[in-house]
Amino acid sequence: ITAPETRVVLFALSALALIGTLLLARYLVGSKFGRVLTAIRDSESRVMFIGYNPLWYKLFVWTLSAMLCAVAGALYVPQVGIINPSEMSVGNSIEIAIWVAVGGRGTLIGPVIGAFLVNLAKSWFTVSFPEYWLFFLGTLFIVATLYLP
The missing domain is CATH 1.20.120 (Four Helix Bundle (Hemerythrin (Met), subunit A))
Structure with a gap:
């Protein structure tokens, strides 16, 4: 494997x-x-x-x-x-909801694009600024909820 x-x-x-x-x-x-x-x-x-x-x-x-x-x-x-059970944690579920919020709920391809963008940011943040990743994720969720359709 x-x-x-x-x-x-x-x-x-x-x-x-x-x-x-x-x-x-x-x-x-x-x-x-x-x-x-x-x-x-x-x-x-x-x-x-x-x-x-x-x-x-x-x-x-x-x-x-x-x-x-x-x-x-x-x-x-x-x-x-x-x-393991940690794969089904609340944090992972919230991250998936953010993929959808960033990409857009009204399209089929939107959540895929959102997943790509959020995981790209996650890769960069967890290498450069790991302690700020969750703050960025929370901010992204708030911005996506308030300003993205």
């Missing part, structure tokens, strides 16, 4: 999984299914009134989300070597 060739393959597989997921999400959002999901988000009772059963749509999306998380985990663990 530590061989450079293996790491390149894992990186390529991760990139392909990301692209595949973005294409799938774009397809779903643009389809009738995506319009029903948007309607469920806006007014679930109205969707029920016109004859759809939101339970099945929610169940499908939840199951699809679980499947994508499983694929992401299967690609992540070999790259980091070991996984």
Whole structure:
């Protein structure tokens, strides 16, 4: 797993999984299914009134989300070597929320761009000014929440 060739393959597989997921999400959002999901988000009772059963749509999306998380985990663990409960810490969850806030919640590619930018800043800060990273992250969250759409 530590061989450079293996790491390149894992990186390529991760990139392909990301692209595949973005294409799938774009397809779903643009389809009738995506319009029903948007309607469920806006007014679930109205969707029920016109004859759809939101339970099945929610169940499908939840199951699809679980499947994508499983694929992401299967690609992540070999790259980091070991996984432990600290990977699911509050700090990591907040950082992921900041990726979305920086990139923009209204687009599919926005959170990917946000993740790239925040991790670029994290790489620089943790090398140059490690004690200021969390302050920067908090400031970034406040700025993104107040000023970015």
